[in-house]
Amino acid sequence: MSKYPSYQHFAASLPRVQLVMRVVFYLPHDHAVVAPILRRVLDIYLDFIGLGGGSLTSGEDSDITEDTFPLTPEFWEEVQRHLAKPRFEYLDDMDQDSYWFRRLTKRNFDTWVILKGGDSEPDGYEFSFESRLPWREPSSEYSVLSVTLPMRFLEVAGPEKAHDLAQSLADRLPFATGHAGLSLSFTRGKSKLLPLLKDQLARHPGWAIPVTRLWHQEKRIDGIHWLNFLGPAMLETIGGTQALRSHLRHPETTVQELTGGRALISLGPAPLAGDTKLGETLPAYRELARLLEPWLLPFARFNTWDGYTEEETRHWWRRFLEPPPAPVSNPLDG
Template sequence: MNKYPLLQHFSTTLPRVQLVLRIVFYLPHDHRVLAPVLRQVLDTYLGFIAASGGALTSGYDPDISEDSFPLTPDTWGEVHTELEKARFGPLEDMDQDSFWFWTLTKRNYDTWVLLKGGHSEPDGYEFSFESRLPWREPSSEHSVLSVKLPISFLETQGPEKAFALARSLAELLPFSTGHAGLSLSFTRGRSKLLPLLKEQLSRHPGWHVPPPLTWGLGPWIDDVHWLNFLGPPLLETVGGIQALRSHLSHPETTVQELTGGRALISLGAEPLAGDTKRGETLPAYRELARFLEPWLLPFPHVNTWDGYTDEEARLWWRRFLEAPPEKIYDPRGG
């Protein structure tokens, strides 16, 4: 049985949707704080994907070019400069009539570096860094570092390599929360494609749908995943390592203490899609969701999922908290 249904592309009719392994860290810091480690983070990712023949081939950074650009030695140098330099201090110290104050506040981010693999179409490899605006009194917004791996990486390198990459990045980054797991990736047309995926999303609860914007995550946790990283002060808020270990008893769940008062909760040896039609409801994920429910990102007051009723969107949002559907197919029955 294929562990990752439909591989990278869902079908010839939905080529703009991919299933990937996505690793994300939410960082309560401005770019100038993160700049010293970003080059090492990028190099760590590139080293891991090179082992599987992966590479990043094109980039987008509005401070380099208005259009995407091929990654050549010259443009790689510009990307490194954009990541490494601490560009701005607090916006309150800038002239409010200046070009940069107007530009930054209009686009609502400091830096956005997006690097992708593939040629005519993305191949599933991706590195993205978005930094929040550097106000003197920070809001609940976060800077966000995310990378993606195609399903082929899991199949050829094994989930152990994906786990090692996530751990390596976690050791470098001062995160508040983070996660890694199976995720949908939309090359374009997200709002039009989501309504076509209702049946698949209901059937495979292990597939995550990334929110279009993550700036306002605040103190919340973005869903439950294969790997779940908790940093300060959230780890203390939930009761610390001992509370996690005493409340999480599923045999596939492990809780590891990381440096700096942080923790990693692993839900099995590999990421799972689940299949509710076969009775695969991901009980370890459900147990963690019940424990973390007070801190999980709540269902938004306004339904942002085009083509879904409020109830359909709510049920997906709470798929690990609601009672699982009855199994309607037993693979052992032939």
């Protein structure tokens, strides 16, 4: 895993940016449906991060307090209660002039719990669950569960354990889609930091930028990653596992059938950053992108980042579909 250490964080130049391994699942269900399994999902994550010496130390939950709180036994108990039992019934049954109806519809989520590791600064371990608003008519929005691992976890426990974590979570979650791979993590100031990373983003296509509040997917996939999970509806739309296997020929790509008519597409034994300056353009990622292009989320103009032109952001969004830049040097030259 020697290819990762120099990208664990950006040290003195950009101390608020880290490179992490991020696992995300989009759940087409209200909190009440997934509540019975969330405690177990959290326990699985805690068991895995313990292998790398990690732990969770602080939390955020605006329904507990507006401030970040330490995960003392009392706060742990309250957080786990919020995960295990949703606080709100259908919004249709609320008085529209009530305080909670106005607050919930304004913030646009039911429950949002974020648990982080680290003392003075986040250390790369994070568990987050955000649930959609509960309406009697099923919503087209998704609830989102996300966990992260720092690069040192990959060095200590290995990418196999990161793969096992993602699959263990997938085995228990009723997801529509999901993914796992390298991602930047911003402790704060994302809008100001992204322009400073323009050259590095272009150089390392395997780095993802977490999408903020991606709710309406409508049978879409939010990009190409190391591990790509497809739920029953998406897999059926694409044509099933046999269609995937017949089109994906890269030797490091595997297609695995999961229970419940779901599938996992793995692009190699470990997540890769790629390095276009050295000609490392991630061909397995590009092959999958070409196959799934009809179902990839299209670029939306409102996603243009501060400090980037619309064309620059669009090109990054489609980086596995656009022609790769010519390498600056040949890795075989030493």
